[in-house]
Amino acid sequence: MLTGKCLCGTIAYEIDGELGPIFNCHCSKCRRWHGAAFRTRASVPKARFRWVRGGGSTSSSSWSD
Numbered sequence: 001m002l003t004g005k006c007l008c009g010t011i012a013y014e015i016d017g018e019l020g021p022i023f024n025c026h027c028s029k030c031r032r033w034h035g036a037a038f039r040t041r042a043s044v045p046k047a048r049f050r051w052v053r054g055g056g057s058t059s060s061s062s063w064s065d
């Protein structure tokens with residue numbers, strides 16, 4: 001099991017099993033979102049991911065170029 005949290009501990013999650021492929025994405029959206037040359041990403045099936053704390057306080061955003 002993998003676990004993670006934000007620096008203050010308000011948000012925490014658990015992942016059953018291993019991460020999917022890990023890669024650095026250099027697309028314009030990832031560069032803009034992170035203000036860097038790339039964003040490191042990994043895929044996890046929803047069924048293996050769960051919020052431990054604070055999951056309801058997150059939001060999603062849509063991209064516009």
Ligand SMILES: [Zn+2]
Nearest residue numbers: 025026027030
């Ligand atoms: Zn990308």
